[in-house]
Amino acid sequence: AVLVPLSGPEAAVGQDLLDAAQMAVFDYAQQGLTVLPYDTQGTPAGAEAAANAAIADRASLVIGPLFAGSVRAAGPVLRAAGVPVAAFTNDVSAAGEGVFALGYGIQDQIDRVVQLSMREGATRFAALVPTNAYGDVVVTASQNAVLGAGATIADVRYYVPGAEDLPDIVRDMARY
16 A cells, blocks of 8 residues: 555645655556555545554555545554554654654764764854754754864744745855
């Protein structure tokens, strides 16, 4: 089963992921493998409903969901049915017994950037992050990486995704 948002604001991303899964099956899979798509609607409730539908259709493996909240909603349902999950999230806190995160964890990504930057001589860092849960996770991961490496965080700025004042925020940070 492939659990992705096929409706809602992230439908295009979900369709791309479904297309990729179907191409992989077409190119590499053995006969007898079927891709069963389920729409999570990009919401935890939609993901839970999709997980229940996949179980009812006797899916033996689930690819997806896309978002950590959706993984957290679908994971227990699938775990209880003994169906393993390879989720498209990079939030490793959403993973657990039988639920695997396919993305690189945010902390790992930021640790690598900080380490490389410090090898190049950087000792002061700034973060420009969205005003949402992802931004909060990035700030915490940045603080862990930078302070743990003995460097300093000079500035943290938040922006509203989709807002038009981002260039002003960047200019202001550059002057700092």
